[in-house]
Amino acid sequence: xxxxxxxxxxxxxxxxxxxxxxxxxxxxxxxxxxxxxxxxxxxxxxxxxxxxxxxxxxxxxxxxxxxxxxxxxxxxxxxxxxxxxxxxxxxxxxxxxxxxxxxxxxxxx
Numbered sequence: 001x002x003x004x005x006x007x008x009x010x011x012x013x014x015x016x017x018x019x020x021x022x023x024x025x026x027x028x029x030x031x032x033x034x035x036x037x038x039x040x041x042x043x044x045x046x047x048x049x050x051x052x053x054x055x056x057x058x059x060x061x062x063x064x065x066x067x068x069x070x071x072x073x074x075x076x077x078x079x080x081x082x083x084x085x086x087x088x089x090x091x092x093x094x095x096x097x098x099x100x101x102x103x104x105x106x107x108x109x
Contacts, residue, residue: 001009034042
């Protein structure tokens with residue numbers, strides 16, 4: 001076998017390998033291609049996912065709104081508590097002053 005025959009045989013073998021690889025790729029692509037039923041199922045799943053995301057977004061918005069309302073109520077309740085505690089302190093001070101006054105009046109008798 002001379003050099004020219006070797007190059008020719010090698011070229012034919014490489015071309016045959018290329019054709020075999022191309023055919024195998026085409027065959028695999030043809031066999032693994034999704035069917036119309038699969039595409040319909042994927043479309044249905046995508047629609048369900050979209051609806052679930054919308055429901056999640058609505059739930060998050062409702063949660064944030066509820067949290068905001070509760071925080072407002074909490075702030076109002078804390079304000080009322082501070083006002084009540086301040087009133088209680090003032091009442092205690094007044095009661096102590098009245099006791100001192102009564103004790104001084106009773107002590108003079």
